[in-house]
Amino acid sequence: xxxxxxLAILLAATAILAxxxxxxxxxxxxxxxxxxxxxxxxxxxxxxEPPAPEDVPAPQPKPDAKEPEAPAQDRPPAPQSEPGKSxxxxxxxxxxxxxxxxxxxxxxxxxxxxEEEKPxxxxxxxxxxxxIEPESDAEHAECAAALQALGVVFKETPRIDDGNGCGIDxxxxxxxxxxxxxxxxxxxxxCPTALALARWIKESVVPAASAALPEQGRITTVxxxxxxxxxxxxxxxxxxxSEHARGNAIDIxxxxxxxxxxxAVRSRRGDSxxxxxxxxxxxxxxxxxxxxxLDPESDAAHETHFHLDVIDRKGGYRYCH
Numbered sequence: 001x002x003x004x005x006x007l008a009i010l011l012a013a014t015a016i017l018a019x020x021x022x023x024x025x026x027x028x029x030x031x032x033x034x035x036x037x038x039x040x041x042x043x044x045x046x047x048x049e050p051p052a053p054e055d056v057p058a059p060q061p062k063p064d065a066k067e068p069e070a071p072a073q074d075r076p077p078a079p080q081s082e083p084g085k086s087x088x089x090x091x092x093x094x095x096x097x098x099x100x101x102x103x104x105x106x107x108x109x110x111x112x113x114x115e116e117e118k119p120x121x122x123x124x125x126x127x128x129x130x131x132i133e134p135e136s137d138a139e140h141a142e143c144a145a146a147l148q149a150l151g152v153v154f155k156e157t158p159r160i161d162d163g164n165g166c167g168i169d170x171x172x173x174x175x176x177x178x179x180x181x182x183x184x185x186x187x188x189x190x191c192p193t194a195l196a197l198a199r200w201i202k203e204s205v206v207p208a209a210s211a212a213l214p215e216q217g218r219i220t221t222v223x224x225x226x227x228x229x230x231x232x233x234x235x236x237x238x239x240x241x242s243e244h245a246r247g248n249a250i251d252i253x254x255x256x257x258x259x260x261x262x263x264a265v266r267s268r269r270g271d272s273x274x275x276x277x278x279x280x281x282x283x284x285x286x287x288x289x290x291x292x293x294l295d296p297e298s299d300a301a302h303e304t305h306f307h308l309d310v311i312d313r314k315g316g317y318r319y320c321h
Contacts, residue, residue, distance in 0.1 A: 122238050125231075130165020130241055135190070140170045143191035147172075150198045151179035157188065160247075166230030168247035177201050177222050187227035190247035192310050196289040197250060200308075204285035209255070212278035217258030225251040225305045234301045243292070249309035265305050267296040282306075287320035294321055 147154060153176035161167040174194045177183045178201055187194075201222065209219050229244045243249035254264040268276040279295075286293040286308055294307040298321045313319075 121240070124238055125164045125166070125241065125245075128165065128241065132159075132161060132165060132167040132169055133246065135169040140191055143195055144172070146195055147191065147198065150195075150202065152176060152194060152198050153179075154194060160188075160228065162230045162245075164230070165241055166245040168228060171228065171247055178206075181219055182221045184221055184223050187224050187250055188247070189227050189250055190310075193248055193250060193308075196310050197308070200282075200286055200289040204288070205255070205282050208278050208281045208285070209257070212274040212281070213257065213260075213263070216260040219255050219257055221256035222252060223254045223256065223262075225253040227251075243309040243311050248311055249292075249307060251305040251307050253305045265296060267303060269297055284320075287318055291318045292320070293318075297321070 144154075144156075152174060154172045154174045157171050157173050159167070159169055160171050168188070168190055170191065171188055172191055172194060173186050173188050174183050174197075175186045177194075177198055181201060183197075189197075201219075205222075206219060209216075226244055227250050228247050229242070231242050231245055232239045233242045235242075244251075252265060254262045256262045263275055263278065265279065268279050270276075271279075283293060283295040283306060286306065290308040291311050291313055292307065292309045294302045296303045296305075298307075
């Protein structure tokens with residue numbers, strides 16, 4: 001009985017399946033229904049509605065500038081330019097500036113009165129506004145005592161003031177550079193100049209003459225070309241004041257001996273005689289006593305004499321040529 005029931009169920013299922021057929025066409029696609037009309041989302045809080053396209057101002061040119069990025073939440077926003085001012089940045093100069101920018105229309109920075117003046121090389125004596133350097137009473141007295149100890153014949157003379165910085169606070173007039181050696185003509189100079197001259201003659205000139213020119217005997221006269229004189233260097237119209245105008249310099253032109261000819265100071269670079277050796281020796285030795293020595297080999301302005309001066313330079317520097 002049970003077998004018959006199962007068989008009957010199978011027959012019924014077969015009949016049902018035999019009668020069922022697939023449709024000739026699958027289901028047709030249905031048109032997508034129109035979405036319901038939606039409204040624009042509400043703007044976020046604290047944000048204004050963007051302006052209409054026609055109200056947007058034209059972008060301002062920004063050379064070499066990139067669009068700024070929106071500031072991050074953990075970073076303060078970039079500073080905003082002031083209303084009415086252009087946002088265009090000023091291009092950097094080609095070279096680093098050496099000071100504040102110049103005002104418009106100016107070609108150079110303003111100068112102080114000192115900077116506007118001509119340099120001493122271009123100034124006349126009147127334009128330099130110089131003054132006479134004061135001398136210490138104690139130092140002058142000490143120097144005068146040293147001259148007397150060497151036997152220098154000299155006399156004090158009143159203060160010289162020729163204006164424009166020319167002059168000597170405590171001048172002396174020297175007639176004998178050493179005992180028995182006259183200085184012709186008499187020289188008006190400062191005491192330190194006379195002291196350097198006396199020591200140079202005693203310690204260098206006299207011994208060199210004795211060694212090189214013994215047959216001419218001793219030196220009896222030193223002939224000087226210039227002592228005190230109010231002028232600029234080398235007698236120029238412009239430039240620095242001469243040390244002659246301060247009493248610091250003396251020019252030596254020749255040496256007179258007991259016998260024979262005078263030894264004139266002139267160019268002796270190629271002179272292989274003892275006279276040439278004498279002149280070169282005393283010229284070189286002059287730098288032991290003077291801070292400036294210019295001889296005939298220096299330049300055309302000194303081709304006939306030695307220029308000797310005691311100008312005070314920083315660090316004890318000396319110029320000898």
